[in-house]
Amino acid sequence: xxxxxxxxxxxxxxxxxxxxxxxxxxxxxxxxxxxxxxxxxxxxxxxxxxxxxxxxxxxxxxxxxxxxxxxxxxxxxxxxxxxxxxxxxxxxxxxxxxxxxxxxxxxxxxxxxxxxxxxxxxxxxxxxxxxxxxxxxxxxxxxxxxxxxxxxxxxxxxxxxxxxxxxxxxxxxxxxxxxxxxxxxxxxxxxxxxxxxxxxxxxxxxxxxxxxxxxxxxxxxxxxxxxxxxxxxxxxxxxxxxxxxxxxxxxxxxxxxxxxxxxxxxxxxxxxxxxxxxxxxxxxxxxx
Numbered sequence: 226x227x228x229x230x231x232x233x234x235x236x237x238x239x240x241x242x243x244x245x246x247x248x249x250x251x252x253x254x255x256x257x258x259x260x261x262x263x264x265x266x267x268x269x270x271x272x273x274x275x276x277x278x279x280x281x282x283x284x285x286x287x288x289x290x291x292x293x294x295x296x297x298x299x300x301x302x303x304x305x306x307x308x309x310x311x312x313x314x315x316x317x318x319x320x321x322x323x324x325x326x327x328x329x330x331x332x333x334x335x336x337x338x339x340x341x342x343x344x345x346x347x348x349x350x351x352x353x354x355x356x357x358x359x360x361x362x363x364x365x366x367x368x369x370x371x372x373x374x375x376x377x378x379x380x381x382x383x384x385x386x387x388x389x390x391x392x393x394x395x396x397x398x399x400x401x402x403x404x405x406x407x408x409x410x411x412x413x414x415x416x417x418x419x420x421x422x423x424x425x426x427x428x429x430x431x432x433x434x435x436x437x438x439x440x441x442x443x444x445x446x447x448x449x450x451x452x453x454x455x456x457x458x459x460x461x462x463x464x465x466x467x468x469x470x471x472x473x474x475x476x477x478x479x480x481x482x483x484x485x486x487x488x489x490x491x492x493x494x495x496x497x498x499x500x501x502x503x504x505x506x507x508x509x510x511x512x513x
Contacts, residue, residue: 258420265431267383268408271465273400275472278487281480282473284316289452290470291315293463297445298374301366303354306375307474310348314477322348329353367426369440378402378471383434402475403468408432410464413443 274283291312294304309326317325326346331353334341346353354373356362363370382401385393392398412432423429427438448458456462473479 258418259422260437263436264383264434265437266408266412267385268401268404268432270398271400271404271407273403273469273472275469275479276398276400278397278483280483282314283469284314285454286466286469287315287473289454289456289462290466290468290473292452293445293450293467294374294470296450297463298467299352300355301362301371301441302374303356303371304352304374304474305354306351306373308349308351309346311474311477314473319348326350367440371441374471374474376475378406378468378475380475381405381434400472403472405432405434406468406471407461407464410445410467411461 274280274286294302309322309329312325313319313322326348329346329350329352330343331346331350332341333344336342354362356365359370379402382405384390385398385401409430409432412430413428415429415431417423417429417437421429421437423438427440428442429438431437433439445460445463447460450458450463452458452462456466476482
């Protein structure tokens, strides 16, 4: 009887082992096709003019980025928290700002009769949204309302993990948003691995933070936007320019902040030197 039980136990162990191996093999096959983390690929760190403690915006690039936003992105994405006067930082003068703002129609009112009316935009107005409300935006985009672009460059950014984030403290890396936007816009041409299932009505993009595919189709192609300054009219250039522009609208005072920070550090160094010299002077004749 004991031998029979032992044989059954051995058979059970072998069966359990076979099942475990089978499950492991199945999981391995699943992992080969379906991702276990997002984004599938991490954005590459690009060389931005505004990076680092002394970085500044490239105004020509920002103007190209505005052009890409106006001709491509603004059809779906709003910038409801950005007034036209912010664009003064792109190098536009007051007359140019008024002309640019007047290209938009702003609903105002009520008037003396209690009615709303339309008028040309003013520099103090904000970029109008392409849809009346989030529900209308979702209904026009397969149920997914496009996000507002006012702060998108600061709100998006892939966690870089340890030990990279430690180095970021010293390099003052704050370009995660633009890196992500550029990667997302240029990542549509990649083909999903064989066996990966992409939901109907969505589009594969390995750089998307929240899944393997997203509702937005590839928004831009080579030659879609004309540049007057002779810059390359490619998806890579468009993506770089609009990412830099969105960084500017999210943090238009970046240059002033960096200048102020540098001046404060210089002041602290000089002040520390004066305090040390004063201490040496006061205690010079005191026995220790």
